Amino acid sequence: MTSFDDIKLSNAQIAWRAAQDIEDGAYVNLGIGFPEMVAQYTVEGRTPVFHTENGVLGFGPAPAPGEEDWDLINAGKKAITLKPGAAFFHHADSFAMVRGGHLDVAILGAFQVAENGDLANWSTGKGSIPAVGGAMDLVQSAKRVAVVTDHVTKKGEPKLVDRCSMPLTGVACVTRIYTSLAVVDIEGGHFVLREKLPQLSFDDLQSVTGGELKTDGRIADLAVPTL
Amino acid sequence: MDKTVATLAEAVADISDGATVMIGGFGGSGAPIELIHALIDRRVKGLTVINNNAGNGHVGIASMIENGLVAKMICSFPRSSDPVAFTEAYKSGRLELEVVPQGTLAERIRAAGAGIPAFYTATSYGTELAEGKPVEEFDGKHYVRERWLKADFALIKGELGDPMGNLTYRMAARNFNPIMAMAATKTIAQVSRIVPAGGIDPEQVISPGIFVDTVVEIPNPVQEEVLFREGAVYP
Structure with a gap:
């Protein structure tokens, strides 16, 4: 089995693809680390508003080195800046925004996603120190929950699986997965392939996917610029 | 009425062994480092500490753990860029850990401050963090019952x-600072500046004084992140 390492998208390219689906004016929460890159590829002419769990709406990119104000950070504890129209609020209000269904999109990383939309991304299980942060709140309550991830693990094992073997973050919560090889929706308890790298056949992709890939007959090319 | 005190030592003088202590802040942002270090100077033991995190480097809550003040941490994310103090204490069995999803942690604290003993949330449904907790269905969706969290x-x-x-x-x-102020029996605030009554426009007050018991002025407070980057160790 190959992992198609020679043709797969970089994290920046996966983030770019995810950013194309974020609409103007959407309220968006991006997970710590890789998902944060999505903000860099906001589509020209659209103005999403980014939310961070620690109480800021409308933040912008990192300040120049030396310009950090450590009272102004994001959920990843990184220094941020404010855009015009930003707002501060306390933690209970911040998660009222989340649980109350006010967030349009949450984009997170994943260890595993199952074909029914179950997500495992907070604990590898035995021996690790559990640390959940805001992930369980976000996945149950954002209007749309998407995942950005490599299609397979570093060992080449599928991350899109029929059933998660790792501890769950949320049940039946993910609706779209942007991977290094494809864009896959979750509908009616199934993986539905929407886009794939043109170099791959359907069977190639199925060979590195744990659950069954379905299609409604239309599979678009996953076309991403060099970044 | 005058809730101000002159020194950090006076501000934390009532905190004794075995107390449950909420500590505001998210990472270093909003962390009352001077109050934490004053508490370390008191060498109390067996504390239950509630914070989003579990310390970074060798200052603040990490220093509380290293110096043996903490028996239990209740937090959402006990990882940081340098979690050595927490990790060693936890793995050696000296420190108990209760992991709570961040929004549930915030709402448990807010609920305590608002006199609401329990509430239902979709958060954690179907996960191991919901094990043993009552589940109820409302309008076709499952919710987990969570209890208030007081200090x-x-x-x-x-x-x-x-x-x-x-x-x-x-x-x-x-x-977390305004909701923790509501949820504790005694709330001790450090502020950068104390102004006379009327010195804060009532429109701008975030925590009304009814939630706050003690105020101590610490002009130019240090930032935990700055201490951490300097490699500082307390004491």
Whole structure:
């Protein structure tokens, strides 16, 4: 089995693809680390508003080195800046925004996603120190929950699986997965392939996917610029 | 009415062994470092500490753990860029850990402050963090019952304070501070500046003084992140 390492998208390219689906004016929460890159590829002419769990709406990119104000950070504890129209609020209000269904999109990383939309991304299980942060709140309550991830693990094992073997973050919560090889929706308890790298056949992709890939007959090319 | 005290030592003088202590802040932002270090100077033991995190490097909550003050941490994310103090204490069995999803942690604290003993949330449904908790269905969706979370003391950090206990906060340093102020029997705030009553526009008060018991002025407070980057160790 190959992992198609020679043709797969970089994290920046996966983030770019995810950013194309974020609409103007959407309220968006991006997970710590890789998902944060999505903000860099906001589509020209659209103005999403980014939310961070620690109480800021409308933040912008990192300040120049030396310009950090450590009272102004994001959920990843990184220094941020404010855009015009930003707002501060306390933690209970911040998660009222989340649980109350006010967030349009949450984009997170994943260890595993199952074909029914179950997500495992907070604990590898035995021996690790559990640390959940805001992930369980976000996945149950954002209007749309998407995942950005490599299609397979570093060992080449599928991350899109029929059933998660790792501890769950949320049940039946993910609706779209942007991977290094494809864009896959979750509908009616199934993986539905929407886009794939043109170099791959359907069977190639199925060979590195744990659950069954379905299609409604239309599979678009996953076309991403060099970044 | 005058809730101000002159020294950090006076501010934390009532905190004794075995107390449950909420500590404001998210990472270093809004962390009341001077109050934490004053508590370390008291060498109390067996504390239950409630914070979003579990310390970074060798200052603040990490130093509380290293110096043996903490028996139990209740937090959402006990990882940081340098979690050595927490990790060693946890793996050796000296420190108990209760992991709570961040929004559930915030709402448990807020609920305690608002006198609501329990509430239902979709968060954690179907996960191991919901094990043993009652589940109920409302309008076709499953929700997990969570209890309020109270504390004996809250150590928090504000920007302006007045003798009535009214507080403002600076930028994202607000985070858990206002809700912890509501949930503790005694709330102790450090502020960058104490102004006379009337010195804060009532329109701008974030924590009304009814939630705050003690205010101590710490001009130019240090940032935990700055201490961490300097490699500081307390004491």
